[in-house]
Amino acid sequence: MPFESLESELAAHLTQICEAQMSGQFDPRMVFQPGQGLSAKSRTGGDDHVISADIDRNDLRALATHDYISLATPRAHWFVTATAKALTEYAD
Numbered sequence: 001m002p003f004e005s006l007e008s009e010l011a012a013h014l015t016q017i018c019e020a021q022m023s024g025q026f027d028p029r030m031v032f033q034p035g036q037g038l039s040a041k042s043r044t045g046g047d048d049h050v051i052s053a054d055i056d057r058n059d060l061r062a063l064a065t066h067d068y069i070s071l072a073t074p075r076a077h078w079f080v081t082a083t084a085k086a087l088t089e090y091a092d
Contacts (some may be wrong), residue, residue, distance in 0.1 A: 002090045006066065013038075013055045014068055014082075018090035020051045021082045032060060032078040 002018075003011035017038070020026050026040035030051060033039075037053035038060075060080060063069045068086040072079040082090075 002092065003068075003086075006063075006068075010059060010062055013052050013059055014063055014086060015090065016052045017063075017069065017080070017082050018086055020049075022087065022090065025049075026051075028081055030080045032057075032080055033076065038080060 003014050006014065017030065020030070020040050021028055024043070026042060026049060030038050030040045031048070032055065034057065036050075038051045038055050039048040040051050041048050057078075060069065060071060060078065063086075064071045067083055068089075070081045070083055
């Protein structure tokens, strides 16, 4: 099981992020907005897809601290990308 070092809630969020990124259906850079959760833009067009509705800033900070995601926080929304470490552990 991937991400055994994380609390179960964080592991579940990270699994959702990795599944979305590894599927190839979405742009790798996801967007987090408070109250709306984490979403990803479809590569085929159409509406954004919610990856994790109940993830929050503290969850994202914790995942970034463990080097499982990279965060860019230019505005009210945050950009989130799974790191190679996360994708490798997910694939194993």
